[in-house]
Amino acid sequence: MELKPTPTRDGFGEELVTLGKTNQNIVVTSGDLEDATRAEYFKKEFPDRFYNLGITEQDVVGTAAGLSTMGYVAFATSFAVFLTNRAYDMIRLDVCYNNLNVKVVCSHGGVTVGEDGASAQCLEDFAIMRVLPNMRVICPADYIEAKKATRVMVKTSGPFYMRTSRSPLPIITREDDHFTIGKANVLRDGKDATVIACGAMVSEALSAAEKLKHEGIDLKVVNMHTIKPIDVQMIIKSAKDTGAIITAEEHQLAGGLGSAVAEVLVLNYPCPMEMVGVKDSFGESGSPAQLLAHYGLKDINIIEAVKKAVSRKKG
Amino acid sequence: MPSKTIDIESLKKKAVIFRRDILETLEAAGSGHPGGSLSAVEIFLSLYGYQVNHKPNDPRWEDRDRVIVSKGHVSPVVYTTLANFGYFPKEELKTFRKFGARLQGHVHTKVPGVEFNTGSLGHGLSFANGIALGARMRGKDFKVYCVMGDGEIQEGSVWEAAMTAAHYKLDHVCAIIDYNKVQENGPTNEIKNLEPLRDKWTAFGWNVLDVDGHSIEALRVAFDEFGSTKGKPTVIIANTIKGKGISFMEGKSAWHGKAPNKEQLALALKELE
Numbered sequence: 348m349e350l351k352p353t354p355t356r357d358g359f360g361e362e363l364v365t366l367g368k369t370n371q372n373i374v375v376t377s378g379d380l381e382d383a384t385r386a387e388y389f390k391k392e393f394p395d396r397f398y399n400l401g402i403t404e405q406d407v408v409g410t411a412a413g414l415s416t417m418g419y420v421a422f423a424t425s426f427a428v429f430l431t432n433r434a435y436d437m438i439r440l441d442v443c444y445n446n447l448n449v450k451v452v453c454s455h456g457g458v459t460v461g462e463d464g465a466s467a468q469c470l471e472d473f474a475i476m477r478v479l480p481n482m483r484v485i486c487p488a489d490y491i492e493a494k495k496a497t498r499v500m501v502k503t504s505g506p507f508y509m510r511t512s513r514s515p516l517p518i519i520t521r522e523d524d525h526f527t528i529g530k531a532n533v534l535r536d537g538k539d540a541t542v543i544a545c546g547a548m549v550s551e552a553l554s555a556a557e558k559l560k561h562e563g564i565d566l567k568v569v570n571m572h573t574i575k576p577i578d579v580q581m582i583i584k585s586a587k588d589t590g591a592i593i594t595a596e597e598h599q600l601a602g603g604l605g606s607a608v609a610e611v612l613v614l615n616y617p618c619p620m621e622m623v624g625v626k627d628s629f630g631e632s633g634s635p636a637q638l639l640a641h642y643g644l645k646d647i648n649i650i651e652a653v654k655k656a657v658s659r660k661k662g
Numbered sequence: 663m664p665s666k667t668i669d670i671e672s673l674k675k676k677a678v679i680f681r682r683d684i685l686e687t688l689e690a691a692g693s694g695h696p697g698g699s700l701s702a703v704e705i706f707l708s709l710y711g712y713q714v715n716h717k718p719n720d721p722r723w724e725d726r727d728r729v730i731v732s733k734g735h736v737s738p739v740v741y742t743t744l745a746n747f748g749y750f751p752k753e754e755l756k757t758f759r760k761f762g763a764r765l766q767g768h769v770h771t772k773v774p775g776v777e778f779n780t781g782s783l784g785h786g787l788s789f790a791n792g793i794a795l796g797a798r799m800r801g802k803d804f805k806v807y808c809v810m811g812d813g814e815i816q817e818g819s820v821w822e823a824a825m826t827a828a829h830y831k832l833d834h835v836c837a838i839i840d841y842n843k844v845q846e847n848g849p850t851n852e853i854k855n856l857e858p859l860r861d862k863w864t865a866f867g868w869n870v871l872d873v874d875g876h877s878i879e880a881l882r883v884a885f886d887e888f889g890s891t892k893g894k895p896t897v898i899i900a901n902t903i904k905g906k907g908i909s910f911m912e913g914k915s916a917w918h919g920k921a922p923n924k925e926q927l928a929l930a931l932k933e934l935e
Binding site for chain 1: 777790791797
């Protein structure tokens with residue numbers, strides 16, 4: 348069955364209901380945004396295991412931390428900006444320093460939030476979440492992958508952060524693709540350069556690869572759904588095999604996926620690298636398509652970066 | 663009628679031992695927080711001495727009452743209390759704040775009996791509420807205590823949690839405010855006024871008990887009232903003196919976060935004799 352483009356938040360919300368039917372230990376806290384995060388699907392099915400704590404993000408995280416000590420898998424949910432930024436100290440101390448079984452799952456990552464503008468568009472969550480010890484960071488590329496990530500988070504004890512999208516994303520993975528935390532998936536093999544992307548940028552990378560084929564550039568595309576722990580082996584292998592790496596993310600260039608990949612390359616296998624992302628700027632209002640174009644987050648921007656990286660390769 | 667028979671005189675003697683242990687622990691460490699530790703001695707002594715259900719030889723016993731130390735910097739009084747009640751050997755107090763020790767500078771779950779790593783203020787009450795909600799779902803009837811500082815409740819997160827506890831009618835949650843009226847840089851109510859404190863908590867839907875926090879008898883009456891209050895959480899405003907028991911430390915913000923040296927320790931111990 349062909350699936351139409353779907354927001355990854357829907358995958359999270361639907362899968363949580365499925366899991367909740369057999370796992371009585373799943374509980375959810377929300378900062379009065381369950382309609383937007385899709386945690387409301389769970390609320391409707393399991394009202395006794397759902398807490399809308401009002402607009403109190405610190406409390407949303409802290410209460411989830413307390414719940415987790417009673418044997419619950421506690422999901423703390425809101426917009427990415429509100430939990431990762433406003434409740435940062437609670438995520439750092441309560442969840443990560445205490446190493447508790449709390450899953451921070453946030454919708455509204457990136458500029459594709461759209462018309463609400465910069466205050467709701469989270470562009471720094473990967474950076475500030477991945478520097479926390481014990482934290483694992485996931486950004487699924489599509490609806491199917493969001494479901495798998497939700498399943499894996501429930502099965503795997505300890506802190507997680509997952510960013511989901513408000514905007515529909517094309518379906519680019521299959522139900523039978525492997526999904527392992529910390530293991531990236533090759534969506535397309537190639538020999539001239541590798542794009543390592545996450546979230547909304549994975550489909551843009553695939554589109555860039557299609558277009559570059561006609562220009563004689565054979566592009567490998569890697570879906571790096573786990574930003575932490577990053578797949579070190581995949582990065583090194585791709586650098587060795589293709590000689591150039593390009594990262595693409597709907598996030599600030601500083602500190603995010605590109606930075607994580609650069610850290611691995613510099614220490615292990617330096618090679619020409621280019622980074623596609625938001626250049627030290629806040630977002631603004633507009634349609635998701637307009638904003639992706641404005642901030643240089645389209646396939647054409649990836650193509651440009653690939654050409655630059657390839658031209659920097661020696662010999 | 664008080665719920666349990668307790669030996670007040672023996673507890674009062676213990677309070678002197680606790681204060682001595684706190685000061686010796688701090689002197690050995692060379693840093694730490696005496697002021698808020700000395701003010702909270704009777705609070706912790708009352709909790710572990712007669713109020714909470716606990717098993718020092720089985721710290722993770724699932725039906726234990728939970729004590730969440732939100733003011734994590736008062737680790738000296740917490741560790742002293744736990745050591746004196748047999749959670750770990752008293753000699754280990756000498757390792758406080760030393761590299762490789764379990765006894766971290768701010769309370770840490772490496773130490774048997776500690777429920778939650780803290781040290782950043784304003785975290786404990788939300789965590790306590792989460793445990794209390796979980797206990798209700800699990801059908802457990804243990805109590806959850808949360809010890810906070812007075813300066814700490816300037817944190818907005820405390821009031822987020824205060825609303826949650828009242829909204830969910832968490833009558834098995836008991837917050838205890840060590841109202842010693844001094845914070846790091848001066849008198850709490852000159853820095854940011856908490857008053858009218860009782861009215862604030864009442865307005866937030868709590869059962870408010872205002873007591874002498876150095877009186878074991880008064881604390882006991884308050885804990886009994888907490889036990890019989892239904893439908894709302896209880897806060898005990900424990901009126902205390904920062905640095906209680908040591909004349910040159912009492913009421914002084916300078917002793918919020920400074921350890922006594924050898925001479926100061928000797929003077930202090932003399933006062934406790």
